[in-house]
Amino acid sequence: MKCFLSLLIALLAISANLCAAETGMPQLDPKYWASQAFWLILVFTILYISISKFYLPKIKDNLDNRENKIKEDLENASKFKEQAEAKVKEYEIILEKARKDVSKIHFDSKNILDKDIQSKKETIEKEIEKEILKAQKEISELKKNSISSIQIISGSIVSNIIENISGEKLNESSIKATVEDVSKKNISKYL
Amino acid sequence: MASNPMQQFTVQRIGPEIKIANIDLSFTNSSLFMVISAVVIILFLFLGSKEKKIIPNKLQLIAELSYTFVAKMISDTAGSKAKPYFPFIFSLFMFVLFCNMVGMLPYSFTVTSHIIVTLIMALFIFIAVTIIGFIKHGFKYFSIFVPSGVPAVLLPLITVIEIISYLSRPVSLSVRLFANMMAGHTMLKVFGGFVVSLGILGGWLPLSFSVALTGLEILVAFLQAYVFAILTCIYLNDALNLHH
Numbered sequence: 001m002k003c004f005l006s007l008l009i010a011l012l013a014i015s016a017n018l019c020a021a022e023t024g025m026p027q028l029d030p031k032y033w034a035s036q037a038f039w040l041i042l043v044f045t046i047l048y049i050s051i052s053k054f055y056l057p058k059i060k061d062n063l064d065n066r067e068n069k070i071k072e073d074l075e076n077a078s079k080f081k082e083q084a085e086a087k088v089k090e091y092e093i094i095l096e097k098a099r100k101d102v103s104k105i106h107f108d109s110k111n112i113l114d115k116d117i118q119s120k121k122e123t124i125e126k127e128i129e130k131e132i133l134k135a136q137k138e139i140s141e142l143k144k145n146s147i148s149s150i151q152i153i154s155g156s157i158v159s160n161i162i163e164n165i166s167g168e169k170l171n172e173s174s175i176k177a178t179v180e181d182v183s184k185k186n187i188s189k190y191l
Numbered sequence: 192m193a194s195n196p197m198q199q200f201t202v203q204r205i206g207p208e209i210k211i212a213n214i215d216l217s218f219t220n221s222s223l224f225m226v227i228s229a230v231v232i233i234l235f236l237f238l239g240s241k242e243k244k245i246i247p248n249k250l251q252l253i254a255e256l257s258y259t260f261v262a263k264m265i266s267d268t269a270g271s272k273a274k275p276y277f278p279f280i281f282s283l284f285m286f287v288l289f290c291n292m293v294g295m296l297p298y299s300f301t302v303t304s305h306i307i308v309t310l311i312m313a314l315f316i317f318i319a320v321t322i323i324g325f326i327k328h329g330f331k332y333f334s335i336f337v338p339s340g341v342p343a344v345l346l347p348l349i350t351v352i353e354i355i356s357y358l359s360r361p362v363s364l365s366v367r368l369f370a371n372m373m374a375g376h377t378m379l380k381v382f383g384g385f386v387v388s389l390g391i392l393g394g395w396l397p398l399s400f401s402v403a404l405t406g407l408e409i410l411v412a413f414l415q416a417y418v419f420a421i422l423t424c425i426y427l428n429d430a431l432n433l434h435h
Binding site for chain 2: 024025026027028029031032033034035036037038039040041043044046047048050051052055056058059060061062063065066069
């Protein structure tokens, strides 16, 4: 400020000396001041009117359009994002449900299978037991049968042996009784 | 005469002499460059706002940048109340900027290097701001000369200083622009003269100075347009929002 004021004073001082000589600063020659003022006002007024009426509203429109477009796009983007997030949540819920279902089905089928296996096992065991009992009975019957047939065979063998050795026929019933007696004594050795 | 650094500021009549009521209103080289600057501005804004693209091209981007630059400048200094004056300040900024920049071209004429041009602009701003102040605040606008929080003893002195500073606004505003432009162009011319007079052997030093000064002058041309516009905003702010 001080600098400019001193410059102004200096300029005025110089101009006072030089203006008379018509050299120095052409700015201080008042010959065309009115012309410059007139043309400045004319040109600037035209410029002002054209700028304020035509160009600034156009530029402002354009800037507003862009801002609105950006805002709209951002809004849309956030909306889509929300939608996407909601969908993701839905999927997660579905996935969770499916997982639960899977584990339930798994558990249920396992239970059913276990039960099935258990019952089948029991029936098979029962049958096996039955079979075993049957077999044991058969075996014991066979044993009894075999004892009596062994007695008969051994009786006949004994009578034959005696007949061949002594040439006499012995009483069959006494042989039978003797064989029975011996076999009763010794049967515990074989059975 | 060509070596006279002030030669570039002479105003010459172009075409016929126009006289209205004995006042010379002839079309001069000064008027020519005002018209050129205005035409360049209008062309620039026309091309910059012609295509309404979402993604702007270069020229549109520059036009929109200058719009937002001035809009931000006004809203930062004078607030939202100054919005109706935006077209005026935008025109003023563009006019001063383009006059300064067109003046940087060789053999052209710098309109803003003439005190009468800057003084008329500054006086118009001064008077307009004063009228706006009185319309908005009535006689309360005089309180701009009485800053609050000043001791009573100093108040008369401060008030006198405030009045002087208020009245010196148009002078400082106009002289700042005019003196900057004139000084820069004179200096460029002087160094250009040195280049010629020192010849091919010694002329390189002033030539490099000239190149550097040209860069500086382009900066000054922008800066002075900016300062001119922002001071207008500040004065407008004083008139619109009356408080200290």
